[in-house]
Amino acid sequence: MGNQKLYKGSLQTIILKLLAATDKMYGYEITQKVKELTKGELTITEGALYPALHKLEAEGLLDVEVAKVDNRLRKYYKLTENGTKETVSRLAEMEDFLRTMQTIVNPNFSLE
Amino acid sequence: MGNQKLYKGSLQTIILKLLAATDKMYGYEITQKVKELTKGELTITEGALYPALHKLEAEGLLDVEVAKVDNRLRKYYKLTENGTKETVSRLAEMEDFLRTMQTIVNPNFSLE
DNA sequence: ATATATACATAATTTTCTTATGTATAACTT
DNA sequence: AAGTTATACATAAGAAAATTATGTATATAT
Numbered sequence: 001m002g003n004q005k006l007y008k009g010s011l012q013t014i015i016l017k018l019l020a021a022t023d024k025m026y027g028y029e030i031t032q033k034v035k036e037l038t039k040g041e042l043t044i045t046e047g048a049l050y051p052a053l054h055k056l057e058a059e060g061l062l063d064v065e066v067a068k069v070d071n072r073l074r075k076y077y078k079l080t081e082n083g084t085k086e087t088v089s090r091l092a093e094m095e096d097f098l099r100t101m102q103t104i105v106n107p108n109f110s111l112e
Numbered sequence: 113m114g115n116q117k118l119y120k121g122s123l124q125t126i127i128l129k130l131l132a133a134t135d136k137m138y139g140y141e142i143t144q145k146v147k148e149l150t151k152g153e154l155t156i157t158e159g160a161l162y163p164a165l166h167k168l169e170a171e172g173l174l175d176v177e178v179a180k181v182d183n184r185l186r187k188y189y190k191l192t193e194n195g196t197k198e199t200v201s202r203l204a205e206m207e208d209f210l211r212t213m214q215t216i217v218n219p220n221f222s223l224e
Numbered sequence: 225a226t227a228t229a230t231a232c233a234t235a236a237t238t239t240t241c242t243t244a245t246g247t248a249t250a251a252c253t254t
Numbered sequence: 255a256a257g258t259t260a261t262a263c264a265t266a267a268g269a270a271a272a273t274t275a276t277g278t279a280t281a282t283a284t
Contacts, residue, residue: 003206006206009115009118013217105207
């Protein structure tokens with residue numbers, strides 16, 4: 001597991017992107033998907049995930065739909081119309097950030 | 113100015129990388145260099161910078177050398193031997209992080 | 225004379241996480 | 255049958271790293 005600290009600030013964007021790619025997902029599913037996608041490099045804890053989902057919902061970016069599967073509760077989240085728009089801009093910001101950081105940490109990068 | 117929030121957690125690595133590329137720099141110089149390098153996308157505030165420099169120094173990654181230029185104080189920071197080693201591993205972690213995030217937010221990326 | 229730039233610093237607050245804890249059901253193991 | 259792990263939600267306490275606000279002081283530009 002790499003430096004989790006670096007992921008600080010990017011959780012909302014990750015959630016939004018996954019929902020843009022999969023239409024609807026529930027919390028636990030998101031944690032498992034991220035673990036799988038990142039080959040275990042990023043583990044989203046419940047203490048980070050659930051508050052983040054609640055916040056995105058409160059901001060009107062996500063809609064929630066409760067389901068019962070195998071006698072267990074699931075909360076499916078999906079992007080609202082506004083959430084879809086916001087995802088586009090969050091992804092653009094993320095790409096700017098990644099490009100900028102790439103430039104800075106590039107081994108060929110020099111200050112001269 | 114992009115989403116400053118995304119840079120949370122990467123300030124130490126940025127400082128270390130700049131010092132690896134320039135041998136010694138003082139605080140204000142770092143803020144200006146970063147602004148220039150990122151074309152204004154990232155503005156490092158003093159409230160973030162100075163505590164970060166003090167912390168890196170306390171951890172033994174930086175040495176400080178005080179100078180007086182034009183009757184004004186400057187504190188030049190440079191990597192210690194340990195700081196140079198640590199920079200290598202911090203940059204490796206940063207590259208892992210950037211690669212992983214790139215995978216997740218890549219527009220060609222799909223969950224199927 | 226006044227504002228901006230250079231150069232440091234810290235305190236209060238906010239944001240976002242980690243760690244710890246709690247509830248509950250299902251499935252697997254011994 | 256009993257205990258552990260997996261599934262599925264949630265929140266509270268605390269830590270980490272920033273922002274915002276404030277402070278000191280000198281130099282330069284208007």
